[in-house]
Amino acid sequence: MRKLRFVIPYLVIALCMPTLTAHAQQTLTVAWAEWPPADYLQELSKDFTEETGITVDVVQIPWPSFQDQIFTAFVGKSDRYDIVIGDSQWLGRNSVGGHYIELTDWINENIAVDEIYGPAMTAFAEYPKGSKEYWALPAEVDANGYVYRTDLFNDPQEMKAFKAKYGYELAPPKTYKEMRDVAQFFTRPPDLYGIATYFSKEYDGITMGFQQVMWSYGGSYGDPKTYKVDGYINSDDSVKALEYYIELTKYSPPDAPNYYWQETLDAYKSGKVAMAMDYYAFLPAAVDPGQNPHYHDKSGFFIAPAGPKGHYISIGGQGMSISSYSENKDTAKKYMKWFMQKPVQEKWAMIGGFTPHKEVLQSDTFLDATPFNRAFAASFPYLRDFWAVPEYAELLEACQTNWNAAIVGLKSAKDALDEIARKHEAIFEDAGYYDE
Amino acid sequence: MPSTRFSRGLSDYQIKMMFIMPTMILLILMNIFPLLWSLYLSFHRYKASMPGRPPDFIGVKNYSRLLSDPEIWGYFQTTAYFVLLAVAAQFLIGFGLALLLNREFRNKGLITTLLLLPMMLSPVVVGLFWRFVLASDGSGLLNFFLSPFLSLPIGWTTNPKIAMIAVVIVDTWMWSPFMMLIALAGLSAVPKYLYEAADVDRASSWFKFRWITLPLVSPLLLIALLFRTMDAFKMFDIVYVLTREGGPGTATETVSMNLYKLAFRNYNTGKACAMAYILLIIIVALSNIYVKYLNKVKEET
Secondary structure, eight states, X not given: OHHHXXXXXXXXXXXXXXXXXXXXXXXXXXXXXXXXXXXXXXXXXXXXXXXXXXXXXXXXEOHHXXXXXXXXXXXXXXXXXXXXXXXXXXXXXXXXXXXXXXXXXXXXXXXXXXXXXXXXHHHHHBSSTTSOOBSOEEEEEEEEEEEEEHHHHTOHHHXXXXXXXXXXXXXXXXXXXXXXXXXXXXXXXXXXXEEEOOOOOSTTHHHHHHXXXXXHTXXXXXXXXXXXXXXXXXXXXXXXXXXXXXXXXXXXXXXXGGOOHHHHHHHHHTTOXXXXXXXGGGGGGGGOTTTOTTTGGGEEEEEOOBBTTBOOEEEEEEEEEEBTXXXXXXXXXXXXXXXXXXXXXXXHHHHTOOXXXXXXXXXXXXXXXXXXXXXXXXXGGGEEOOOOSTTHHHHHHHHHHHHHHHHTTSSOHHHHHHHHHHHHHXXXXXXXXXXX | OXXXXXXXHSOHHHHHHHHHHHHHHHHIIIIIHHHHHHHHHTTEEOOTTOTTSOOEEOTTHHHHHHHTOXXXXXXXXXXXXXXXXXXXXXXXXXXXXXXXXXXXXXTHHHHHHHHHHHHHSOHHHHHHHHHHHTOOSSOOHHHHHHGGGOSSOOOTTXXXXXXXXXXXXXXXXXXXXXXXXXXXXXXXXXXXXXXXXXXXXXXXXXXXXXXXXXXXXXXXHHHHHHHHHHHHHTXXXXXXXXXXXXXXXXTTOOHHHHHHIIIIISOOHHHHHHHHHHHHHHHHHHHHHHHHHHHHHHHHO
C-alpha cells in the first residue's frame, strides 16, 4: 500500500500526458512582424478557432529583429514556430537551407492557384523564380505608396504659388521630377519639409525606398540569368537615380538619414512633411483619428511615381510558409487552406489585410474598404522585388551600407554603386554562381 | 549501514572531484567546446543557415580574406577610435567624480547611489532613450538646450563626423560611474596618516595627489581601465540601437557590430568565427600589455 502511494502521482501524470499533449497540439504558432496586419490576422484567426477548435497564436516580432529572430530559431531547429510569414527575399535561403517545407504538390492539389494574383504567387511563393516550385502562399501583398496632406495640396494660395513657380498645377506627383518640385516647394524649415522617405540603414530601409527609383531610372540589380552585376547596378542610369535620391534629403527633415517606416509615419503625423512614403500596411495609422489627430481627415494617397525610363514599385508583404521543424505541419496546412478560401479572403480584406486573391482584390468592397486601397491596387502592375537568392542578406547588407553612406555624404553616388557592384559579384562568385 | 560504507570508500580527493565535476562538465560544454568548435569552423567555408552543406575545409582563407579586406581594417580603426575616446573620457570623468566624492558631506550615500544608476540600466534601454535625447528634428532634448547657441540643430546620429561623438557621450554617461566606483574604492583605501604626514611637511595639494593618491590608486585604476578597454572593444548594443546598426554609413560600425551581421544576418559562420578569433587575439594582447604594466606599477608602489 505504501509503495502504491508513491506510484499514484506518477500514474496520474502519466494518464494526463496524452490529454496535455493533445491540448498542446491544438495551438498553432504563427510568427510575423510586429505591425497592424499581424493584429488583423489574430482577429481573423478567431473564426478558424471557432470552426476547428484549434487556437492560433500570432507571435509578433519587432521589425528590426524580425529576420534575426526567425533565422536564429531556424538554425537552432526550433519547433517554436509552425508557420512563418516571411519576407519574399527569404525564400531562397529558407528553401535551399531546408527551413521551409516544399508545398508544390500540396498547393497544386489543394489551392486554386489561378485565383491568386500571379505576380504575388511568383514573389512570395515560388523559388527558383519561374520553376513552379512553391514554398509558401501569399499572405499579405504590399507595396510602397505615398500619403500627402490634402489641406496643403488643395490650398488655393499654395496652388497659385506652385503654378507661378513651376508652370504646372500642384497635384500628387506622377513622375520623380514632379516629386522633386513638390518636395522643394513645401520645404520651409524648420516647421515644414517636402518629403519623408526611407533613408535608414536599418534592415532593408533605404534599399526598399531607393530601388524603385533606380528601376524607374533604368538601372537594375543585375542580370538574373548570368548574375552579372557590373554595368547594371552601377550604370549611368543608376548613378543618376542615386543622385536624385540624395537630392531628396535637402527637402527632408534633418533626421531623415535615420528614416524607416516608423519615422516617416511619425514625421507625417506630426505635420513635419507634406508627403511621406511608406508601405500601405503601415498607412492605416495615417487615417486613424486616435493615432493622427491633426491630419487623419486631411490625408490623400498616391502611387509611387514613374521615372524617365519606366515605372516600378518596391513590393512589400510576405508569404506564409511552414517551418520544417514544426510538430504541427498538417494543422498548419489545414490553416493555410482555410486562409486561402474566398470568404476568408474577403473578410481578411475587410478587416485591413491586403489580399492576394484576384477577385477580391478587384472588388469594389475591397477598393472602398480604406481611403488608400485604390492607390494600393493601382500599384500592382508595377511591383518588383529584390534578389531572392540564398545570399540575399549579404547582397542587402552591401546595398544598405553603401547607399546610406552616399546619403550622408561619406561616398559619391558613383563610388557607392561601384562598391556595391564589386561586393555583389564577389558574393555571387563565392557562392559559385559563375561556375560553369 | 551502506551510507557509511559509501563515505568510507571515497577519498578526500574523490569527494572534491565529485563536487567540482558538475561545474567542470558544464564549463567544458558551455565554454570550451564552443571555443574549440568555432576555431575548427574558422578554417572552413560554412553557413549555419545551410545545415545540409557540411563545413568545407579552406585552410586560412577566411583569415587571409579578412585581414586583406580594407573595409575590415576600417571597422578596426573605428573601434580603436571609439575605445580611445570613450575610455579616456570615462577615466577622466570617473576619477574626477571619485575625487569629489572622497570626502564627507551630507547625503553622500544617496548622491553616490544616484551617480551609479546609469551603469545599472540595460544598454539597449540607454541606447533607445538617448535616441530621443539626441534627435535632431526639433524634438531632441540636447539640441533644445543647445539651440540658443546654434543656428542649425546638430545631427548627432545623422552626421558621420559627429555620430561617433554621440556614441562616446552615451557610453561615457553609462560607464563613467563604473570607473568612479573602482577609483573611489582605491581612494578610500589610501591610509590617512600619509596625508597627515604630508600636511605636517606642508606639502601642496598637487604634491599629495601626485605622490600619495595617484601611486596608491593607480593599480586599481589600471584594473578599471583594463575592464573598460575590453568592454569598449566589444561595443555592440549602443551602436546597434542608437546609430541604427553602426550608421550613418559606416561611421560608427564597430568590429563587433560587423561581426554580428556576418554571423547572424549573413550566416557566414566560418568567416564570422575567424573574425571572432582575430578580435579575441587583439583583446588578449591588449589585456596582456595592461597586466604587465599593472605588475610594474604594483612593484613600484
